[in-house]
Amino acid sequence: MSNDNYDAHSQQPTQAVGGTKSEPYLIGDAMSGGYGQGPDILHDCTIAVNEGEIAVIVGPNGAGKSTAMKAVFGMLNVRKGAVRLDGEDITALTPQARVAKGMAFVPQTSNIFTSMSVEENLEMGGFLRRDDLQGTIEQIYDLFPILKEKRNQAAGELSGGQRQQVAVGRALMTQPKVLMLDEPTAGVSPIVMDELFDRIIEVARTGISILMVEQNARQALEIADKGYVLVQGANRFTDTGQALLNDPDVRKSFLGG
Amino acid sequence: MDFLNAIVALANFVIVPGMAYGAQLALGALGVTLIYGILRFSNFAHGDTMAIGTMFVILITWGFQSAGITFGPLPTALLALPFGIALTGLLLIGTDKVVYQFYRQKKVKPVVMVMVSLGVMFIMNGLTRFIIGPGDQRFVDGERFLISAREFKAMTGLKEGLAIKTSQGLTVVTAVIVVAILFWFLNRTRTGKSMRAYSDNEDLALLSGINPERVVLYTWLIVAALATVAGTLYGLDKSFKPFTYFQLLLPIFAAAIVGGLGNPLGAIAGGFVIAFSEVTITYAFKKVANYLLPEALAPDGLAQLMSTDYKFAVSFSILIIVLLFKPTGLFKGQSV
Numbered sequence: 001m002s003n004d005n006y007d008a009h010s011q012q013p014t015q016a017v018g019g020t021k022s023e024p025y026l027i028g029d030a031m032s033g034g035y036g037q038g039p040d041i042l043h044d045c046t047i048a049v050n051e052g053e054i055a056v057i058v059g060p061n062g063a064g065k066s067t068a069m070k071a072v073f074g075m076l077n078v079r080k081g082a083v084r085l086d087g088e089d090i091t092a093l094t095p096q097a098r099v100a101k102g103m104a105f106v107p108q109t110s111n112i113f114t115s116m117s118v119e120e121n122l123e124m125g126g127f128l129r130r131d132d133l134q135g136t137i138e139q140i141y142d143l144f145p146i147l148k149e150k151r152n153q154a155a156g157e158l159s160g161g162q163r164q165q166v167a168v169g170r171a172l173m174t175q176p177k178v179l180m181l182d183e184p185t186a187g188v189s190p191i192v193m194d195e196l197f198d199r200i201i202e203v204a205r206t207g208i209s210i211l212m213v214e215q216n217a218r219q220a221l222e223i224a225d226k227g228y229v230l231v232q233g234a235n236r237f238t239d240t241g242q243a244l245l246n247d248p249d250v251r252k253s254f255l256g257g
Numbered sequence: 258m259d260f261l262n263a264i265v266a267l268a269n270f271v272i273v274p275g276m277a278y279g280a281q282l283a284l285g286a287l288g289v290t291l292i293y294g295i296l297r298f299s300n301f302a303h304g305d306t307m308a309i310g311t312m313f314v315i316l317i318t319w320g321f322q323s324a325g326i327t328f329g330p331l332p333t334a335l336l337a338l339p340f341g342i343a344l345t346g347l348l349l350i351g352t353d354k355v356v357y358q359f360y361r362q363k364k365v366k367p368v369v370m371v372m373v374s375l376g377v378m379f380i381m382n383g384l385t386r387f388i389i390g391p392g393d394q395r396f397v398d399g400e401r402f403l404i405s406a407r408e409f410k411a412m413t414g415l416k417e418g419l420a421i422k423t424s425q426g427l428t429v430v431t432a433v434i435v436v437a438i439l440f441w442f443l444n445r446t447r448t449g450k451s452m453r454a455y456s457d458n459e460d461l462a463l464l465s466g467i468n469p470e471r472v473v474l475y476t477w478l479i480v481a482a483l484a485t486v487a488g489t490l491y492g493l494d495k496s497f498k499p500f501t502y503f504q505l506l507l508p509i510f511a512a513a514i515v516g517g518l519g520n521p522l523g524a525i526a527g528g529f530v531i532a533f534s535e536v537t538i539t540y541a542f543k544k545v546a547n548y549l550l551p552e553a554l555a556p557d558g559l560a561q562l563m564s565t566d567y568k569f570a571v572s573f574s575i576l577i578i579v580l581l582f583k584p585t586g587l588f589k590g591q592s593v
Contacts, residue, residue, distance in 0.1 A: 096464070100466070107461070110460065110461065111461065112458075112461070113458050114458070115453065116450070116453060120450055120454075123447075123450060124454045127447075127451060127466050128465070
């Protein structure tokens with residue numbers, strides 16, 4: 001697989017984790033805010049991800065998991081706190097401008113162009129790029145071989161798991177440095193879920209940071225470098241995925257014993 | 258022989274006019290369906306956009322004719338068509354900047370946009386009548402027939418004649434070319450694909466970096482071309498009268514909805530469904546029946562289901578039946 005584009009990033013994480021950098025690659029720092037003029041949903045919430053790592057946001061229903069991620073992506077008003085990407089303050093940028101900065105977002109629903117073919121979905125994902133997209137499309141086909149088989153089929157005709165692969169593939173077309181996934185395994189079967197998680201780990205290995213909201217807390221924490229447990233819009237527990245899985249409090253309250 | 262005569266009579270009075278009318282409706286419905294799919298409202302000003310586009314073409318045609326420029330056996334209007342499309346395009350983009358953009362930025366509901374388009378319709382309608390007058394305008398020149406009824410009879414020795422007007426042949430050929438270019442554009446070019454993506458999923462298109470204002474601009478340009486071509490072909494085939502174009506709105510919307518709003522293939526199919534329904538239901542089948550049936554069974558009356566005055570009732574009935582039983586249209590479109 002030709003990974004020239006990603007090699008540059010894949011070497012850096014070791015340094016970042018080694019502690020030469022004081023701040024994570026992407027951080028939503030002590031964010032408070034809500035939708036429009038509505039009340040605050042987030043309260044001093046901090047979410048961060050290092051280069052090439054997987055960070056997972058878990059928590060009960062209505063804890064503000066998706067809201068926290070949308071705040072990082074600029075889809076709601078952050079009234080206090082800041083979002084920084086590679087040290088640069090991007091709190092005021094629109095979601096579109098953040099895409100240009102190297103962030104990619106896969107919404108939970110309507111995350112594909114249903115009437116367009118799989119390949120056209122990928123092409124649209126790379127709309128901002130003026131160079132040849134074919135190389136990146138081939139990389140995505142290597143990552144999700146089933147998409148190559150279905151390249152000329154309308155994306156709306158695919159199964160739930162395949163549609164999620166198209167959605168992730170579309171987001172990867174901009175060659176992002178951070179990939180944000182809002183419940184990528186919602187509504188897919190357990191087998192497909194395991195496969196999707198495997199693919200997400202593969203994406204992370206190419207040096208792309210992954211920030212993900214998940215309902216399936218246990219499986220998600222197993223693959224996570226960093227886990228955030230949110231309750232009512234605030235951080236309750238923050239630790240490595242393994243540490244959270246072993247924490248008796250977290251297990252009792254959130255993982256069902 | 259009688260059987261052949263029956264077929265020729267049917268072709269002369271139903272199939273050939275139906276094809277031409279169907280192609281005109283299809284071009285009109287394509288414009289309506291593109292605006293519905295991409296700008297997300299029903300554009301009531303479409304009939305009058307066709308009228309004003311045709312008016313530009315007529316004025317330029319007259320200019321050419323008085324300057325002695327003609328297009329040989331083909332109508333001079335074809336030469337004027339590109340200029341008419343350019344003027345209509347400017348007018349539509351101007352209208353968008355002055356009127357529609359304001360409401361789009363306020364993110365008003367589609368029904369408000371429909372009312373806005375109603376206002377635009379009245380203004381365009383008035384403008385057309387003010388400039389060219391409410392009466393009939395003739396701008397046809399060139400060869401009138403591809404095959405005249407007399408030539409056909411001499412050629413085949415049949416009792417029935419088959420006449421194909423130049424405008425009818427021209428309509429079908431032009432429609433095929435325009436539709437081919439449109440589908441190539443929508444399915445093969447980067448801009449065309451971005452228009453389809455925007456129509457499919459606006460939020461995701463924004464996330465992918467597609468600029469909505471550009472998509473809107475291209476949409477109006479394409480709609481200007483479709484409306485002007487459709488209007489000019491209709492004017493060449495029948496005649497140009499502003500009020501007739503306003504009335505065309507009904508069959509055009511019926512065609513777009515029958516095919517499935519937002520679906521270009523559906524708009525074409527819908528155009529032909531509506532056109533052939535109108536023509537067959539209002540055609541007097543007496544002649545055809547006389548050839549086919551034994552004398553004893555020949556109909557006394559005209560064997561006409563409905564008088565031509567009711568042709569709009571036909572498109573209206575089809576519209577209602579489709580809305581009741583298949584609201585998304587024959588092809589998969591959006592429901593109204």
